[in-house]
Every structure is written in C-alpha cells, then in structure tokens.
Amino acid sequence: xxxxxxxxxxxxxxxxxxxxxxxxxxxxxxxxxxxxxxxxxxxxxxxxxxxxxxxxxxxxxxxxxxxxxxxxxxxxxxxxxxxxxxxxxxxxxxxxxxxxxxxxxxxxxxxxxxxxxxxxxxxxxxxxxxxxxxxxxxxxxxxxxxxxxxxxxxxxxxxxxxxxxxxxxxxxxxxxxxxxxxxxxxxxxxxxxxxxxxxxxxxxxxxxxxxxxxxxxxxxxxxxxxxxxxxxxxxxxxx
Amino acid sequence: xxxxxxxxxxxxxxxxxxxxxxxxxxxxxxxxxxxxxxxxxxxxxxxxxxxxxxxxxxxxxxxxxxxxxxxxxxxxxxxxxxxxxxxxxxxxxxxxxxxxxxxxxxxxxxxxxxxxxxxxxxxxxxxxxxxxxxxxxxxxxxxxxxxxxxxxxxxxxxxxxxxxxxxxxxxxxxxxxxxxxxxxxxxxxxxxxxxxxxxxxxxxxxxxxxxxxxxxxxxxxxxxxxxxxxxxxxxxxxxxxxxxxxxxxxxxxxxxxxxxxxxxxxxxxxxxxxxxxxxxxxxxxxxxxxxxxxxxxxxxxxxxxxxxxxxxxxxxxxxxxxxxxxxxxxxxxxxxxxxxxxxxxxxxxxxxxxxxxxxxxxxxxxxxxxxxxxxxxxxxxxxxxxxxxxxxxxxxxxxxxxxxxxxxxxxxxxxxxxxxxxxxxxxxxxxxxxxxxxxxxxxxxxxxxxxxxxxxxxxxxxxxxxxxxxxxxxxxxxxxxxxxxxxxxxxxxxxxxxxxxxxxxxxxxxxxxxxxxxxxxxxxxxxxxxxx
Numbered sequence: 001x002x003x004x005x006x007x008x009x010x011x012x013x014x015x016x017x018x019x020x021x022x023x024x025x026x027x028x029x030x031x032x033x034x035x036x037x038x039x040x041x042x043x044x045x046x047x048x049x050x051x052x053x054x055x056x057x058x059x060x061x062x063x064x065x066x067x068x069x070x071x072x073x074x075x076x077x078x079x080x081x082x083x084x085x086x087x088x089x090x091x092x093x094x095x096x097x098x099x100x101x102x103x104x105x106x107x108x109x110x111x112x113x114x115x116x117x118x119x120x121x122x123x124x125x126x127x128x129x130x131x132x133x134x135x136x137x138x139x140x141x142x143x144x145x146x147x148x149x150x151x152x153x154x155x156x157x158x159x160x161x162x163x164x165x166x167x168x169x170x171x172x173x174x175x176x177x178x179x180x181x182x183x184x185x186x187x188x189x190x191x192x193x194x195x196x197x198x199x200x201x202x203x204x205x206x207x208x209x210x211x212x213x214x215x216x217x218x219x220x221x222x223x224x225x226x227x228x229x230x231x232x233x234x235x236x237x238x239x
Numbered sequence: 240x241x242x243x244x245x246x247x248x249x250x251x252x253x254x255x256x257x258x259x260x261x262x263x264x265x266x267x268x269x270x271x272x273x274x275x276x277x278x279x280x281x282x283x284x285x286x287x288x289x290x291x292x293x294x295x296x297x298x299x300x301x302x303x304x305x306x307x308x309x310x311x312x313x314x315x316x317x318x319x320x321x322x323x324x325x326x327x328x329x330x331x332x333x334x335x336x337x338x339x340x341x342x343x344x345x346x347x348x349x350x351x352x353x354x355x356x357x358x359x360x361x362x363x364x365x366x367x368x369x370x371x372x373x374x375x376x377x378x379x380x381x382x383x384x385x386x387x388x389x390x391x392x393x394x395x396x397x398x399x400x401x402x403x404x405x406x407x408x409x410x411x412x413x414x415x416x417x418x419x420x421x422x423x424x425x426x427x428x429x430x431x432x433x434x435x436x437x438x439x440x441x442x443x444x445x446x447x448x449x450x451x452x453x454x455x456x457x458x459x460x461x462x463x464x465x466x467x468x469x470x471x472x473x474x475x476x477x478x479x480x481x482x483x484x485x486x487x488x489x490x491x492x493x494x495x496x497x498x499x500x501x502x503x504x505x506x507x508x509x510x511x512x513x514x515x516x517x518x519x520x521x522x523x524x525x526x527x528x529x530x531x532x533x534x535x536x537x538x539x540x541x542x543x544x545x546x547x548x549x550x551x552x553x554x555x556x557x558x559x560x561x562x563x564x565x566x567x568x569x570x571x572x573x574x575x576x577x578x579x580x581x582x583x584x585x586x587x588x589x590x591x592x593x594x595x596x597x598x599x600x601x602x603x604x605x606x607x608x609x610x611x612x613x614x615x616x617x618x619x620x621x622x623x624x625x626x627x628x629x630x631x632x633x634x635x636x637x638x639x640x641x642x643x644x645x646x647x648x649x650x651x652x653x654x655x656x657x658x659x660x661x662x663x664x665x666x667x668x669x670x671x672x673x674x675x676x677x678x679x680x681x682x683x684x685x686x687x688x689x690x691x692x693x694x695x696x697x698x699x700x701x702x703x704x705x706x707x708x709x710x711x712x713x714x715x716x717x718x719x720x721x722x723x724x725x726x727x728x729x730x731x732x733x734x735x736x737x738x739x740x741x742x743x744x745x746x747x748x749x750x751x752x753x754x755x756x757x758x759x760x761x762x763x764x765x766x767x768x769x770x771x
Binding site: 011049050051052053070071072074075078079081085086087088089090093097098100101102103106107110111114127128 | 528529530531532533534535536538539543546547549550551617618619620622623625626627628629630631767768770771
C-alpha cells in the first residue's frame with residue numbers, strides 16, 4: 001500500500017532531515033512511526049502526503065508515485081496533521097461538505113458517514129457552529145471525521161492523540177482497528193509508546209532521519225527482551 | 240516603566256523581523272537597501288507634489304499652506320490605514336493570549352503595541368508630510384523652526400492613530416458582545432469611515448458657501464482657516480511651524496489629551512473588549528441547519544478563498560477599502576460637485592470619455608492586488624489544499640478566479656454608478672468592458688506569481704499577511720512599469736482615444752497569454768515546492 005524507497009530530504013542541501021529511508025507497509029496493517037523530537041517523522045509524513053517533495057528517492061501509494069501521479073495517489077489516502085490548523089471561518093458541516101466534494105462523495109454516503117463519525121466523537125451537535133468556536137480537541141475530532149469521510153485506503157495521522165480526551169482516544173484507536181479490519185491501512189506517528197505498543201502490527205523507529213528499526217513488536221522485543229520504552233530509549237540515545 | 244520598555248522592545252523587534260521576513264530577502268543588507276530604495280521611490284512623487292504646492296502657495300504669499308494641505312491628507316490616510324492595523328494588532332495578534340496572562344496593566348500592553356503601529360504610520364507620514372515640513376525648515380533657516388519641524392515630524396502620526404485607537408476600542412467593546420463579532424467589526428469600521436467621509440463632505444459643503452468664505456477671508460489668516468477648516472489641528476501645526484507658541488501649545492495639548500483619553504479608555508475597555516472578543520470566539524453560533532449538498536471542486540475552492548477574506552475583518556477591510564478607494568473618490572467628487580454630468584458633457588472631453596470610463600472600470604483591479612497575497616492569507620492552513628486530490632493548476636486557477644470575481648464585482652458597481660453621469664455610447668461601453676476584463680485577468684494572474692515567488696505563511700497578525708508585505712509594493716510597482724511602458728508607446732504613436740483603448744486591450748491580451756503560460760508552466764512547480 002505504501003512504499004518508500006531510499007527517500008531523503010534536505011532543506012539546506014547540507015543536513016539531511018530524512019536520510020535514505022526505505023519502508024514498505026502492506027494493506028491491512030497498522031504501523032506506528034516513532035522517534036524523538038526532530039527525528040524526521042513529520043518531514044517523512046509531509047513527503048508521503050505530497051506537502052513536501054523528497055530530495056531523492058521515491059514514494060508510492062497503492063502503486064502510484066506521489067510526485068508523478070499526485071492526484072491519483074492522493075485519492076488513496078487522507079491525512080490528519082499534528083496540529084489542527086485549518087481555515088476556521090466556516091462551520092463544521094461546511095468543512096465536511098468541502099472534504100466530501102473534494103473526494104466526490106455522494107450525498108447519501110457523506111450523510112451516513114458524517115453522522116456516524118461525528119456522533120462517535122460527540123461533535124455532531126456542534127457541526128452547525130463555526131469552527132473558530134471549537135476547542136483544540138474538537139478541531140482534531142473534526143479533522144479525523146473529515147479524513148475518514150472518503151473511506152481512504154490509507155489513513156495517515158501525525159500525532160493524532162495530542163489534544164484528544166481519553167474517550168476520544170479510545171474511539172480513535174477502535175476506529176483505526178476497524179479501518180484495518182475492513183481492508184484499510186493506517187500509518188501514524190506518535191510519542192505515546194503504550195498506544196503504539198497496544199495498537200500496531202509493526203513499529204518503525206526513526207532517529208536523526210534514519211530508519212533504525214521496523215519490525216513487529218514481538219521481533220523487536222525478542223532481540224532486546226525489554227519494554228518498548230526501554231528499547232526506544234536505548235536505540236535513540238545520543239552517542 | 241521597565242515593563243513597558245521591555246515589552247515595547249519585543250514588539251518593535253517582532254515588527255521589524257516580521258517586516259523583514261515579509262520582504263523575504265535573505266541578505267539583510269540587501270533588505271535594508273531595498274527598504275531605503277522603496278522609501279525613496281515613494282518619497283519622490285510626494286516631493287514633487289509638495290514642491291509644486293509650495294511654489295503655487297509661495298506665489299500668492301502663503302507657502303506655509305503646503306503643510307496644511309499635506310497634513311490633512313496625511314492625517315486622513317493615516318487614520319483610515321490605522322483602523323485595520325489597530326484591529327489586527329490589538330484583537331487578532333497571536334501574542335494576545337500570552338499578554339493577557341502577564342501581570343501587566345492594559346496601558347503597558349496598549350502602549351507597547353502602539354509602538355509598532357506608530358512606526359508604520361511614521362513611515363507613511365514621513366513620506367507624505369516630510370517634504371513640506373522640510374521646505375518650511377529649509378527656507379526659514381531658523382534653528383527653532385528646524386527643531387519644531389523635527390518634533391512635528393515625530394508626533395504627526397500620533398493624532399490619527401489615537402483617534403482610530405479610541406474609536407476602535409470603544410466599538411470592539413460593544414460590538415464584540417454581539418452575535419457575530421467579525422461581521423460587526425467590518426460593518427462598524429465601514430460606518431466609522433463613512434462617518435469621517437460624511438463629516439468631510441459636510442464641511443466641504445459648508446466651506447464652499449459664499450458667506451462662510453467671505454467671513455473667513457475677512458480674517459488675517461482667512462485662507463489658512465478655509466483650507467484647515469475640516470481639520471483644525473492642521474491650522475495649529477501650520478502655525479506651530481511658524482513658531483507660534485499658542486498653536487504649538489494647542490497641537491501638543493491635543494496630542495496629550497488624546498493620549499490621556501486613550502489611557503482612560505484602555506483602562507475601562509481594553510481588557511473587557513478583549514475578553515468579550517475571546518468569549519465570542521468560543522461561543523457557538525448554532526445558526527442554520529445541517530445540510531448535505533454536492534458541489535463542484537471549483538465552487539468549493541472559490542468559496543473558500545472568498546470566505547477567507549470575508550471572515551477576517553483585517554483581510555476584508557484591506558481588500559474592500561482598496562476596492563472602495565476609487566468608489567469613495569468618485570463619490571466625494573460627485574457629491575461635492577467637482578464631478579458632474581455637465582463636466583462630462585463638455586465637448587473637449589467627449590473624445591476621452593471611453594478612456595475615462597475604462598479607467599473607472601479597471602480601477603478595482605489596479606488598486607486591489609488581492610492575488611498578490613492569496614496564498615499568504617491562508618497562513619498555516621495552507622497545508623489543507625496541498626493534500627487534497629486536486630492538481631496544482633486547479634489550486635492556482637481557483638485562487639486567481641476568486642480575485643477576478645471580487646475585482647469584477649467592484650468594476651460592475653463602479654461601472655453602473657459611472658454610467659449614470661458619463662455620457663457613454665453602447666459601443667464605447669462594450670470596448671471599455673472588454674478592456675476591463677482583459678486587464679483584470681492579466682493583473683490577477685501576474686500578482687499570484689509574486690505570491691508564489693514570495694509566499695509568506697508564518698505571520699504574527701493578519702496585517703502582516705496583507706499589508707506589511709513587500710508583495711503588495713511589488714504588485715503596485717508592476718502596474719506602474721506596465722502603465723509607464725504603455726504610456727510611452729502611446730506617446731510615441733499619438734493615436735486618437737479609441738485607438739488608445741484598443742491598443743491597451745490588445746497589449747493586455749498578449750501579456751495575459753504570456754503571463755498565463757508562465758504561471759501554469761514554470762510557476763506550478765514553484766507552487767508545489769512552497770514549504771509551510
């Protein structure tokens with residue numbers, strides 16, 4: 001579903017924010033992408049989603065190169081960023097209809113899915129309100145609902161749990177699991193190791209722009225025989 | 240005192256650094272050079288105007304009236320441009336939440352924030368009023384006048400800023416309690432500008448009444464009083480520059496009184512205005528009903544860009560004031576009788592009617608360079624359209640289209656108003672409309688190239704996105720260059736007015752296709768490379 005081949009990104013042609021990263025994610029998987037602050041997680045996600053172009057390497061989504069076939073590739077995924085900065089001069093329902101039109105969702109389907117997700121996240125009653133009146137968590141929930149609206153093959157989230165209340169956190173985790181059960185794929189970055197530990201089929205660890213591990217939790221633990229937190233701290237400690 | 244100095248330093252540093260990043264010049268020295276060059280380019284025409292006025296007034300024995308004239312214009316422009324700036328800095332800046340939690344009084348916040356507005360307006364007033372003050376200082380050759388001139392130059396922006404501050408503060412306090420703060424801010428500010436223009440109109444009408452003129456002319460400084468009637472501080476400043484102690488007291492006194500008024504208003508209203516403003520921000524509107532409707536991608540994207548302007552009072556005022564300037568000038572001239580049906584029916588003007596009408600039609604596109612900031616206005620929300628399954632060409636196209644819609648709406652309004660008083664034939668009107676559409680298309684496409692070259696997405700307050708931004712100056716510069724080239728060509732060929740309109744149309748069609756090709760070939764790649 002998602003293949004990154006030798007992807008690198010440099011902002012100043014000197015230091016590489018992402019360095020020769022290769023990764024393959026299969027359909028139906030939930031992959032957690034972890035790394036310390038400034039490791040290159042967000043840059044990688046920005047390249048996958050087409051916000052940034054890689055300096056070198058190739059990214060394919062469902063077989064489509066994001067830089068050569070951006071429109072077709074983008075129809076296969078949706079994205080929730082690490083901070084819910086969106087144009088907030090409109091109502092929640094305007095935003096969801098906007099997303100629905102961008103992905104060409106029929107009226108019947110959008111009504112069913114909007115009601116489903118916004119009711120799960122308890123923002124259905126706030127859809128008539130201006131987004132400027134939403135709290136951080138409500139905006140995050142709106143973004144997640146919007147991203148789920150097109151029923152994407154690949155669901156990409158950057159730090160999705162930040163700002164969500166425990167209830168919404170649980171809902172989101174359930175939705176991610178259900179999405180994979182229905183044939184979707186989830187790729188998300190997080191700092192919350194216990195979430196990654198409990199939710200993911202595989203974990204990818206990035207440090208200083210390089211992918212230092214990508215395996216199932218069992219395999220990673222087999223090699224180290226300790227908790228993910230200890231493994232993470234050991235792997236990412238500075239020499 | 241330390242708090243206010245410390246906070247003012249931070250505000251000024253932020254203003255200067257944001258201004259520099261708005262200029263988007265990596266080399267700091269080059270940036271400074273560019274700023275000086277820009278000031279010089281603006282100063283030159285103002286110097287010419289002041290020099291012409293000075294010579295004219297000198298010939299009738301009142302050279303000091305140059306100051307009166309220029310100060311009235313400066314104060315009006317400084318006041319009008321201060322309003323969106325005050326709203327932006329005091330109610331939409333990103334540091335407000337932090338400042339509200341600090342153990343400092345309202346006055347400290349207000350005076351420190353005023354410093355950046357003062358700096359901006361000082362630049363404006365130096366450019367506009369500076370030359371006339373300079374003439375007075377230079378020709379008087381008295382040290383006291385030079386000293387007074389320097390003081391006058393420094394305090395000139397204070398009165399218009401303080402009046403704008405007090406009025407906006409009061410308005411925001413009361414309007415922000417109501418349902419839709421943005422809409423009310425916009426309406427309130429339009430009313431404010433309307434009232435000021437209205438007062439000006441009434442005073443101009445009073446002034447032109449023969450008995451008032453006779454009464455004033457009977458006094459020793461009658462001419463000064465006639466010119467300065469609309470804005471008495473202009474009389475005081477003029478006399479202050481002639482070393483009148485009493486008028487210096489009056490002028491400085493007004494500054495102090497306004498400063499004290501602001502202190503009182505700030506204490507009573509600012510924190511409550513800000514709180515009311517923030518409460519409204521977190522209050523749901525719950526209007527309308529849920530709907531599920533399908534629209535085209537184009538409709539949604541154009542709607543989004545227009546809504547971004549409508550939602551933010553600073554963007555709205557900035558956009559529509561620049562579109563409204565021609566309408567205001569037109570309205571003022573019409574209502575004061577300086578522009579009338581009789582004037583346009585004069586035989587000497589008949590051949591030029593098509594050019595006059597075309598000029599009126601294209602004025603919104605020339606003044607409103609909305610495309611030059613269409614990407615910047617989105618700020619950090621720019622990522623939203625980048626991840627959508629739309630082509631960069633579509634992303635650019637609908638931004639340009641939103642500008643064209645707004646500009647043409649202004650042109651339609653002006654065209655309809657002008658058609659009532661300008662005797663234009665159907666054929667001439669048709670040619671003028673074609674010219675207007677072509678020029679609007681050309682400028683909207685050219686301006687977005689500037690914004691793609693210089694996207695400015697990390698701004699601290701909305702004014703930085705649309706006003707304190709070199710893109711706007713570059714865009715105006717492009718118009719001057721294009722207009723200058725056309726003027727030279729027309730001067731050389733010297734055709735009759737209808738041919739001039741035809742030449743401008745053809746030249747603009749050719750330029751439009753060149754700019755469009757450049758935009759959708761070269762600049763699409765640049766657009767996709769914009770970093771957030």
